[in-house]
Amino acid sequence: MQIQPDTKKLIELAHYRMPFGKYKGRFLVELPEPYLIWFQQKGFPEGKLGELLRAMTEIKINGLEGLIRKIQKDFPKQ
Template identity: 55%
Template sequence: MEISLQKDFLEKLAHTKMPFGKYKDRYLIDLPEYYVVWYHNKGFPKGVLGQQLQTVYELKLNGLEYLIRNIKNM
């Protein structure tokens, strides 16, 4: 993935809210870890939302969610 595409993806991720369910309208990066792990075990949705949730999972797993929060607060 090109750097500009990665940057755009992360910026969009920082401002995307959960579109449905119990945590509707909560920023993806602010979803509880257990919920993201549940998706990891169940299977992420298809499409961009699935890619974003998978990225959130990896960020939380590695303690890097502050990176997205910093982008969100800019």
């Protein structure tokens, strides 16, 4: 069985910007890994932002930021 990522969700993740704090306005892929790990330890926010931060943490831990940057380039935000 092959796992197929949800393209729409990956595109949304690639273009989502941090809505608050020190990194407000930055793409989630630009957040430093220690910041994401801190969220992981303290608890991610509820809702969509929490889901996206959780996903970005896994992407960064596994060294897959290049995938997100390629999506940003290949699928510019409309």
